[in-house]
Amino acid sequence: MSRLHPIISVTGSSGAGTTTVKTTFDQIFRREKISTVSIEGDAFHRYDRADMKSELEARQAAGDSTFSHFSYDANELEKLQDVFRTYGETGTGEMRHYVHDEEEAERYGVPPGHFTAWEPFEEASDLLFYEGLHGAVVNDTVNLAELADLKIGVVPVINLEWIQKIHRDSSRRGYTTEAVTDTILRRMHAYVHCICPQFSETDINFQRVPVVDTSDPFIARWIPTADESLVVIRFKNPRGIDFPYLMSMIHDSWMTRANSLVIPGGKIDLAMQLIFTPMILRLVQESKRK
Numbered sequence: 069m070s071r072l073h074p075i076i077s078v079t080g081s082s083g084a085g086t087t088t089v090k091t092t093f094d095q096i097f098r099r100e101k102i103s104t105v106s107i108e109g110d111a112f113h114r115y116d117r118a119d120m121k122s123e124l125e126a127r128q129a130a131g132d133s134t135f136s137h138f139s140y141d142a143n144e145l146e147k148l149q150d151v152f153r154t155y156g157e158t159g160t161g162e163m164r165h166y167v168h169d170e171e172e173a174e175r176y177g178v179p180p181g182h183f184t185a186w187e188p189f190e191e192a193s194d195l196l197f198y199e200g201l202h203g204a205v206v207n208d209t210v211n212l213a214e215l216a217d218l219k220i221g222v223v224p225v226i227n228l229e230w231i232q233k234i235h236r237d238s239s240r241r242g243y244t245t246e247a248v249t250d251t252i253l254r255r256m257h258a259y260v261h262c263i264c265p266q267f268s269e270t271d272i273n274f275q276r277v278p279v280v281d282t283s284d285p286f287i288a289r290w291i292p293t294a295d296e297s298l299v300v301i302r303f304k305n306p307r308g309i310d311f312p313y314l315m316s317m318i319h320d321s322w323m324t325r326a327n328s329l330v331i332p333g334g335k336i337d338l339a340m341q342l343i344f345t346p347m348i349l350r351l352v353q354e355s356k357r358k
Contacts, residue, residue: 136258223267294333
């Protein structure tokens, strides 16, 4: 953790909704005129698309059916830790992009399924913003949680997460439901052992809970809307959180535990704005006093 060059880490699995959370943070950054460097977890995959396919085939031939992008060893977590540490100490670092599709290929000049070259961060940023799969990992080789100043988990209930992933990968990336289902099954071991433990390290978790039937996520035709959901917001340390103020500002919200607030799903952007704006301003102000 570095108060001199603060780091915000948003962590969630594929289909969890971390990109939506990033949009809210971007709004706060623009409104408050905060200069940020944004990095994506996909940039720290160990393999490009072709190499990942070959590695998967090799692992499966050797009897390992659990290897996936969720796995620690499918990612350059030591490199990510170096980026966190270097930024925290100096405000500098380097980044690259993983190119998912033709639209991104046109933007970055690299074919889909490949990485761009590493490039240095822009200078004089106020904070580093990470969004991806592994932003709060603590294991035998890395401790990313201790290097981030504010850690947010995005954790829909599992059926909703699967529905969101199936619809996203089918509509945006052209995969069949069967192919996405196979990916979900292959990732379950790493989901349990690599993804879930991070949510005990995060400072605030947002868990969207649908209030419509999602019993069979593999046949769901629609993603439950925000108005068909509730969001449970859990604060690891509730000290200093003004719950009466939040409940007065977020209509129909209530507390279920001393550290947990439940809000209507349609109010999640408002809740994030109310919760994170003072936190971000405090991080930036403290860094400038050093």
